[in-house]
Amino acid sequence: MPRIYWEDFTPGSVDTYGPRRVTREEIIAFASEFDPQPMHLDEEAARGSLLGGLAASGWHSCSILMRMMCDWFLLESSSMGSPGVDEVRWMRPLRPGDEVTLRRTTVETRASKSRPHMGTAKFAFELINQAGETVMTLTCTIMFGRREAGSVAPAAASAAAAS
Amino acid sequence: MPRIYWEDFTPGSVDTYGPRRVTREEIIAFASEFDPQPMHLDEEAARGSLLGGLAASGWHSCSILMRMMCDWFLLESSSMGSPGVDEVRWMRPLRPGDEVTLRRTTVETRASKSRPHMGTAKFAFELINQAGETVMTLTCTIMFGRREAGSVAPAAASAAAAS
DSSP states (O other): OOSBOGGGOOTTOEEEEEEEEOOHHHHHHHHHHHOOOGGGTOHHHHHTSTTSSOOOOHHHHHHHHHHHHHHHTGGGBTEEEEEEEEEEEEOSOOOTTOEEEEEEEEEEEEEOSSOTTEEEEEEEEEEEOTTSOEEEEEEEEEEEEOSSOOOOOHHHHHHHHHO | OOSBOGGGOOTTOEEEEEEEEOOHHHHHHHHHHHOOOGGGTOHHHHHTSTTSSOOOOHHHHHHHHHHHHHHHTGGGBTEEEEEEEEEEEEOSOOOTTOEEEEEEEEEEEEEOSSOTTEEEEEEEEEEEOTTSOEEEEEEEEEEEEOSSOOOOOHHHHHHHHHO
């Protein structure tokens, strides 16, 4: 049974989790498999890039954020997945040895009109390094099961029945 | 020396690459490390989820798309990285055994106002399975070196000098 349901997310609340240390080995392992651009693999090549030194693939940063979300609250929740991501900004390099914390702002929650057992929550995440600098921002919506089923508006119910 | 520069991307052009086969083993390996939700790890748990069966983490789909971009054109290009992603939509499950192709639409290209050696290209990507269904869409901007440096507008040049 989940411990955290849709009802437990409060719009406007800000919470943090971490830190998690990022190693040189995992940066190179991820890049070797998914993003083998020299700036993510080789210190010297990276020094000549806009990153100014070896840094994680942006997709590695996203994947680290996802794992932190899982360990923090998602695996204990009634999560039903996500339709996608609204925006990702890679603002500063994520370096070997960085210790990152994850800050979550709950932007809004909505009850599903057609599924009385479901609601969505929109979050703005910031991945922050040990110097307090924002490395990445990411905005996404996650679907959660509700602790107690809501009512379904008649219009929405007939639309769902028709689809 | 890169083979592909900023000048080589033409707004409105549509190109495809692939296919690439996605295995059950890599789906589980990625999820185990970055997104250990049961629907990405276990067939039976996944059958009871909205995914209706084992499917890749959305971040794995993004990472596969990134690797396909690298193998297709990015590693041969003057890419300087990306400021982020505008939107990701996970539209259908990515299943074990799927063979995906990547479709790239060049949405627009812009010369940098402050950096005469750089331009940006905005792309809309679609990851498409063997049934012709769109699994994921992703819109992002990538910075590329120019084959021939452009001129810098006086206002932009002084703004850059002042920063």
